[in-house]
Amino acid sequence: MSRSTGRRLGRAGIRDVAAAAGVSITTVSDALNGKGRLPDATRSHVREVADRLGYRPSAAARTLRTGKSGLIGLTVTTYGDEPFTFTEFPYFAEMARAATSAALARGYALVILPATSRHDVWSNVALDGTVVIDPADGDPVVTELVRHGLPVVSDGRPGGSLPVTGWVDNDHEAAVLGLLDHLAAAGARRIGLLTGTTTDTYTRLSTTAYLQWCERVGQDPVYESYPAHDPCAGAVAADRLLARPDRPDAVYGLFDPNGTDLLAAARRYGLRVPDDLLLVCCSESTVYATTEPPITTLSLKPRRIGTAVVQILIDAIEGLATEGPVEQVIPTDLIVRTSSQRRSPRTTVSPPRGPAGD
Amino acid sequence: MSRSTGRRLGRAGIRDVAAAAGVSITTVSDALNGKGRLPDATRSHVREVADRLGYRPSAAARTLRTGKSGLIGLTVTTYGDEPFTFTEFPYFAEMARAATSAALARGYALVILPATSRHDVWSNVALDGTVVIDPADGDPVVTELVRHGLPVVSDGRPGGSLPVTGWVDNDHEAAVLGLLDHLAAAGARRIGLLTGTTTDTYTRLSTTAYLQWCERVGQDPVYESYPAHDPCAGAVAADRLLARPDRPDAVYGLFDPNGTDLLAAARRYGLRVPDDLLLVCCSESTVYATTEPPITTLSLKPRRIGTAVVQILIDAIEGLATEGPVEQVIPTDLIVRTSSQRRSPRTTVSPPRGPAGD
DNA sequence: TGCCGGAGGAGGAACATTTCTGCATGGTGA
């Protein structure tokens, strides 16, 4: 009545399509969604009318009715005061990109949300589930989400027994141990570590693995920590590490920019890489392939992680649930380049504890 | 009747809060949204009951009723076959990060969407507006969005008179001209260009500006093009450029990784930077501060652009519209480092057209 | 002729809000 067609404001609704096609609303819905029992003639007719009217179903109404929004939250716990470390390191950027692609391939879109508990935003968007990158122990946002029955999958094994739906992570201990063995095999006698002051799982696990390794081989730990979100602090810490009296002859840097920082510091102290100093850092960046010399990097495979996280989450959303949380470990990848090539084949097994300089 | 409280499935609704608080649905809505005329006593009582019940308003229902979702789309037109160049270059990553922050600060969340016209995803999410990064001329997605009455703001001046709500861009011509002048002032006699084969606005404007400049100073253009999305191609192109018989004595690289690629190529040919070769590239990466030597970069200020784009878009969404499209030009920033420092002060004004190799 | 069954489609409830309208109630000025 009086609104059968050409409503004055707003876009065409399913009602208008029904009127224009001379069928009922139900029939339009069924025809467009491939449901119900309709002859192909009706189906195509309805589709054509809908097209002609430029009809787009209202996502809000559909979500309200079905309870599914097709939206997945993506959250990065912030290290510093910046709201988003999101792209601080290439790792996050790559991971987010892979997650976005994977979600899209299954018909979902990603919404980027702050880890801070700003209620207004979180409750203003209807999410079907959430991906959390590196949640802190007992993260309030995560517990809140789970309490409301939303599936949550985390990148990084959650601490504090967070009740997540699943998680994906590397085996950081194994990665660090393997990498240190690689350096030792290349002739390193005293391996230093450039690490972070933050308490996230990655930093913690990597550091303890380093300390373990040191204990095992009987080397005194040599490391410097800095707030990982501050690039300048990284350069300073790299410098401090090489300025120490017990200067290491090999260094592993936990964060992406450490490679260039360490290289610059080495240059300042006249240390040749890899002759005087072996270098490895954890990075997803390709710049290390063309530095002078090229630097060995440890890749955490963010693409595989991002994809895996999203698959697990969507499986959970769509009820393809398994018993208990899904846990998946992605192998890391050590890309060996010049900076960690053995400097002379026969120094491999020499004992540690030589004095500092060279 | 029979459902006043403790509904068996789903979460508490506004109805349940109303029943529990002994007031009407209207009163709950008003109390929670700060509307209507209610004494503070009622307001706080309702709020408390809602808290106790863990009530979260349904975003879908609110969106349906109000027509506003608080969601903004973010789209990057894809260069290659990868669905997202999203983080291919630090520029995009930084821009996206800034946009996300700015949107959040005003109560909106960003949804990352593919530029391809995959209908299902675009129409499955209720957007209040969209940010488009570097739209192609006559982009079908953009025209479709505009046709449906959605505000669209683009990063990059849209070609083909796309009917966008507004755009933000750098003055790429001015940036390139200024940069080439800088190189010439530093003693460059033959400036080469590393550019892309893609037809996006940035590449096109920068390249034509280069050609203009060459014509103006009477230098033969020396450039190599490659598909910007392929990092290996970049290294190869850099090598080709320096292998030419008419080898340039200064190079500007349009894309982020060009700096390291060119540096590596220069090393292969035994060219010292900046003595034999001046180098500038367009990059947002901080690695160029610590390369050997540090490389001069042109920053496009992605953070300012991301912020500006979102502000304009949200202003449009909220009806703070101005007449006609909003256009905003963000100045670029040339960060001068060693790689483009004048090699000898007095060659500044020497005429062009000297034969090739210095 | 009467009944049955299936194909095709219509009606309408439900989803959870917001918001317009309107109804009491009690105080106040004339």
Added chain:
DNA sequence: TCACCATGCAGAAATGTTCCTCCTCCGGCA
């Protein structure tokens, strides 16, 4: 004392879908 108004709140429409239920044909068969 009465009209009037501000205050505090409730009722119900409207938003655009989906989907469950049901109705109406119409042909076939006994």
